[in-house]
Each structure stands twice: as C-alpha cells, then as structure tokens.
Amino acid sequence: MTSQDDRYARRLAEIRAQEAALDAEDAQRAAAAADQDAHQVVQRRRGGKLRDFLILAGVLVAGFALIGVGITLSRLAGHSMDDTTRAGQATVTSCNRHGPITNKGYGYWESCATTIKWADGQQVRETIGAVFSSADIGKTIEVGDSGRYRQSQNLARADVEARPWLRWVGWVPVVIGGIPLVLFGIALSARRRKR
Known part of the structure; x- marks a missing residue:
C-alpha cells in the first residue's frame, strides 16, 4: 500500500x-x-x-x-398697413448695404436714409433698415407707422404685401x-x- x-x-x-x-x-x-x-x-x-x-x-x-x-x-x-397708427410719404435719399450675416439674419439688406412726411404734418428724417432698397432712391413711397422697436422706426409699405x-x-x-x-x-x- x-x-x-x-x-x-x-x-x-x-x-x-x-x-x-x-x-x-x-x-x-x-x-x-x-x-x-x-x-x-x-x-x-x-x-x-x-x-x-x-x-x-x-x-x-x-x-x-x-x-x-x-x-x-x-x-x-x-408689416401690414392695416396695423399702422398713421400714414405718410417717405422719400429715400441714400442707402447702405449690409450682409451677408448680420443681426437681421442672412442675406443682403439695406438701411436707407429717408425723409418721412406724416399725414398730421410732422416731418422726420430716419434711417430705416430692411424696408427700402437703393432702387427706391428719389422715389416717394406711401408708408405706415408700425411703432418703434428699440431705437428704430418700424414702417409698413403700402406697395408691399405683408406676409x-x-x-x-x-x-x-x-x-x-x-x-x-x-x-x-x-x-x-x-x-x-x-x-
């Protein structure tokens, strides 16, 4: 064993x-x-x-x-003319082109110096952005006052349909x-x- x-x-x-x-x-x-x-x-x-x-x-x-x-x-x-508080005539004197990327989005747009004669007799000079173009220089365009946003005037054009x-x-x-x-x-x- x-x-x-x-x-x-x-x-x-x-x-x-x-x-x-x-x-x-x-x-x-x-x-x-x-x-x-x-x-x-x-x-x-x-x-x-x-x-x-x-x-x-x-x-x-x-x-x-x-x-x-x-x-x-x-x-x-x-802006729609139906939503405006008063009507007037704007004459565009000069425009500056902005873009392609700005605080107003994409694409080119113009800010234009205008003289606005309101129906109540008041006359103002404003620089309006993205409403007019250089093709409008020298023309008188019917516009409506849509109020102010910050320091700029909002306008509605009578010849442009609002969307x-x-x-x-x-x-x-x-x-x-x-x-x-x-x-x-x-x-x-x-x-x-x-x-």
Missing part, C-alpha cells in the same frame, strides 16, 4: 503543480488584459474629448444658424435652435455650481 500511496501523492503533486502553472498563466493574462484595457481607455479618452468638443461646437453652430434663419424669415415678413405667416414659420427654427443653447447654458451653470 505504500507504493500506491506514493503513487497517489506523486499524482496529487503533479496536479497541484499543473494547477499552479495554470493559475500563473491566468494571472499573467489578466495583467496583460488590464494593461491593454487601461491603454485603450486612455486612447478613447484622448479621442473622446476632441470628438465631444467637435460635436458640442457643431450643435452650438447649428443652433445659432437656425436662430439666424428665424430672424431672416421675420425680417422678410414685413405674417413668415413670422410664424420663423419661430420654428428659433425654438429648435434655441433648445441646445438653453441646455448648454444649464449644463454650464450646473458645472459652475459643483465647483
């Missing part, structure tokens, strides 16, 4: 040696995989920050571009373009609060 016990003991020692060798190989493979994963994470982070920045920049540019489209549509809508639906359609790109800008602002303020 001793020889059989010796044989069992030798076989048990061989099995334990094989298990130890397999455990060592597994540990080496796990260490190599961990090193490779760490290297890949570092590679992903480097490329990820640049990619995230480019995506964010693209979303912000697209948001501002859509807002510009909405502003352009609003400018092209014009209020353009103003309503213009709100769609403004809202769509404004959503990512608002979300970006919220994210920035939340990040500042965390610091």
Whole structure:
C-alpha cells in the first residue's frame, strides 16, 4: 500500500503543480488584459474629448444658424398697413448695404436714409433698415407707422404685401435652435455650481 500511496501523492503533486502553472498563466493574462484595457481607455479618452468638443461646437453652430434663419424669415415678413397708427410719404435719399450675416439674419439688406412726411404734418428724417432698397432712391413711397422697436422706426409699405405667416414659420427654427443653447447654458451653470 505504500507504493500506491506514493503513487497517489506523486499524482496529487503533479496536479497541484499543473494547477499552479495554470493559475500563473491566468494571472499573467489578466495583467496583460488590464494593461491593454487601461491603454485603450486612455486612447478613447484622448479621442473622446476632441470628438465631444467637435460635436458640442457643431450643435452650438447649428443652433445659432437656425436662430439666424428665424430672424431672416421675420425680417422678410414685413408689416401690414392695416396695423399702422398713421400714414405718410417717405422719400429715400441714400442707402447702405449690409450682409451677408448680420443681426437681421442672412442675406443682403439695406438701411436707407429717408425723409418721412406724416399725414398730421410732422416731418422726420430716419434711417430705416430692411424696408427700402437703393432702387427706391428719389422715389416717394406711401408708408405706415408700425411703432418703434428699440431705437428704430418700424414702417409698413403700402406697395408691399405683408406676409405674417413668415413670422410664424420663423419661430420654428428659433425654438429648435434655441433648445441646445438653453441646455448648454444649464449644463454650464450646473458645472459652475459643483465647483
């Protein structure tokens, strides 16, 4: 029986040696995989920050571009003579061209120096933007007073049909373009609060 016990003991020692060798190989493979994963994470982070920045920049540019489209549509809508408070005659004396990208949207438009004689006898000189063009220089055009916005006079032309639906359609790109800008602002303020 001793020889059989010796044989069992030798076989048990061989099995334990094989298990130890397999455990060592597994540990080496796990260490190599961990090193490779760490290297890949570092590679992903480097490329990820640049990619995230480019995506964010693209979303912000697209948001501002859509807002510009909405502003352009609003400018092209014009004002209706039905909504004016008084009528008058405007004589265009000179014009300056602006564009292609301004605070009034996309495309070229002109601001023109005009002399307006209102029906109540008042005469004023105003520079009016995006209502007249250089083709109107020297002409007298019937206009209506649509009120003031900030420092500029809003006029409606009698010879141009107002398109209020353009103003309503213009709100769609403004809202769509404004959503990512608002979300970006919220994210920035939340990040500042965390610091």
